[in-house]
Amino acid sequence: MSTSTNILDIKNIEVTYDNVILALHDVSLKVPKGKVVALLGANGAGKSTTLKAVSTMLASERGKVTKGTIEYDGTSIEKQNPSQMVGLGMVQVLEGRRCFGHLTVEENIIAGAYSRKLSKGDINQELEKIYTYFIRLKERRKSQAAFTSGGEQQMIAVARAMMAKPKMLLLDEPTMGLAPQLVAEIFNIVKELNQKEGVSILLAEQNTNVALKNSDYGYIIETGRVMLDGTAQSLLSNDQVKELYLGISKKGRKNFRDVLKEESLTKKKIN
């Protein structure tokens, strides 16, 4: 892949919080233009940190990229701040949705267009376009965001980000705590936005199976390092991934209790 086809190119970054806590050791990843890339891993693996390093939101949490480089659209993001990144077309949807609870659904979405200089008419036009993807939100446009459901709040967060007209979206655990049906609904919308609007997407997920099924490429990180990467198809059929992240082994489904049973059996044998 030559650099021009990658909208995002992260090379060997190391991130520390408060100058002491090493959160990322060595992460490199690429997002090709117009593709969906999944960043997978358990809690604390460094998914969120990677996304925040890209959106430059790290500084507000006293984090810092101490090694390596991040290039977005061909230029280094080193000296940018979050609102400049939004201006360049990179928007992050934070973990936990983070809607403006006291604002209405529609006000939330309109707030997403803050960085653009739009007239009232333009805003309404953009709103209507957004509502074609998020039909459910149109019905609830006048409700206070804090009183909408978890799935709706996630949609608000994505819709709000789309109002900034991004070239690239960073989604941090968009399906956290949602029912399977809603997970599918959210991913359908994400896919649609990717295909119709041409938005490149880097998404962090714990839900390995669904994430890979909706992505082109995947990276698996553990304790701040990329352990494995490959096309979504190859990862889905990879035995290690199956066993560790999808809970499927060659012998069929395997759960934590089975693992414990096996361990105690081997212990007995040793004794």
Next chain:
Amino acid sequence: MVDELLFFMEVLVGGLLAGTMYSLVALGFVLIFKASATFNFSQGAMVFFSVLAFVGFMQDFNIPFVLAFILAALLMVVVGLCTERFVLRPLMNASEDTVLMATIGLGYVLEGLAQAAWGVEVRRLDLGIGDFPVPWIADNLKLFISALDITAGLVAAIMIIGLFLLFKYTKIGLGLRAVADDAGAASSIGIPLKHIMLLVWSAAGVVALVAGCMWGARAGVQFALVDLALKALPVLIIGGFSSIPGAIIGGLIIGAVEKVLEVYIGPFFGGAIEGWAPYVLAIFFLLYRPEGLFGEKIIRRV
């Protein structure tokens, strides 16, 4: 009987109108609390600083009234600008407590600057509005109500409507409400926090100037204004720290309650309960309705 009722009305209306003066001061606090979730301890100093500058422009430089007011308002915008640049921006990622301490420091700086520039003596501020009963109302309604109180009420009403429209219908107002809800999320969608901070500190400065004019005209422009501004604390506890209507209603309640209590219950305590009665009321609110009457409820979805 009728006389007693009239007297009560007079006390009540007088209290309500005096309360609008508290509301004006409280407004400044609310603006800053909305954007940075911090109680701005320097608000009192801002009141003192702004009105002293205003009077100073008029008396020391013979600048006409309107021009002096505009200059003082511009000066408050500059103060807001400097506060954003030299206090808030370096503390951008610090905790709310740190910012709170910084506002205390800022208060001392403003008090010192004001006194260094304009001296320490009490100055008279003549707005051309007397602090005596309006004859027309006294004749027709038999109520003795001060012209200054009525003016303060009108000014407060205009400022509130103006601020309400600003927040509800402008882009920067939407930005401010977004920041008030979740500053992190606001910055993630490209709302520049420093513009919002600049806006609220400047607006709070101008509100402080208006409040200072009203108080200065009544009590003289003096250092005591700094402490007077702390009366806004019970107002905010009752009205809610983050609500503009709350600041207004809270001010009215405090004004009315303290005057009525002073007149009817004060004698049993040997008078002068005006000074502490509002704080007692505030304690009851803290116990039973900590978010205040209009404060944004902490919304929890179940």
